[in-house]
Amino acid sequence: MTYKFKRESEEGLIVVIVEIDYKFELKMILDTGATNTTIDSNALYLLGYDLKDSVGDVEIETANGIITTKIFELNSFSSLGLIVEKFPIQVYDFIAHGIYSDYDGLLGLDFLKGTKFCIDLNENTISIS
Numbered sequence: 001m002t003y004k005f006k007r008e009s010e011e012g013l014i015v016v017i018v019e020i021d022y023k024f025e026l027k028m029i030l031d032t033g034a035t036n037t038t039i040d041s042n043a044l045y046l047l048g049y050d051l052k053d054s055v056g057d058v059e060i061e062t063a064n065g066i067i068t069t070k071i072f073e074l075n076s077f078s079s080l081g082l083i084v085e086k087f088p089i090q091v092y093d094f095i096a097h098g099i100y101s102d103y104d105g106l107l108g109l110d111f112l113k114g115t116k117f118c119i120d121l122n123e124n125t126i127s128i129s
Helices: 041-046
Strands: 002-004 014-020 024-030 038-040 056-062 065-079 082-092 105-107 117-120 125-128
Touching (some): 038 041
Parallel strands (some): 024 105, 038 082
Antiparallel strands (some): 002 125, 014 065, 056 065, 065 082, 117 125
16 A cells, blocks of 8 residues: 655655544654654643553653653554554653644654555655555
């Protein structure tokens, strides 16, 4: 399957739409340098999740140092034509840590685990098999 994506500029970020629980759509950045998918806690809260219902914490290394994120298990998470049930996702409060973005999070490589994918920056497509 092939998915057409949007870039904000010629050298820009790869923007993808994700769907959570078969009903909520968010804009995220595909980050091939991110091991795990991360969503802004404010976006998750607005979807009706209670932030105290995390299943645990994890420390991760970022470009700005080590941070602690909460882990939530989403009923379903889909993007690029793929659906993952019971998907664990990292949650981090972007605004509280000075991150202001038009995007709701980062789609990491954990979502693409077990797939073969090719990103074509000339055609702005991602092919997944």
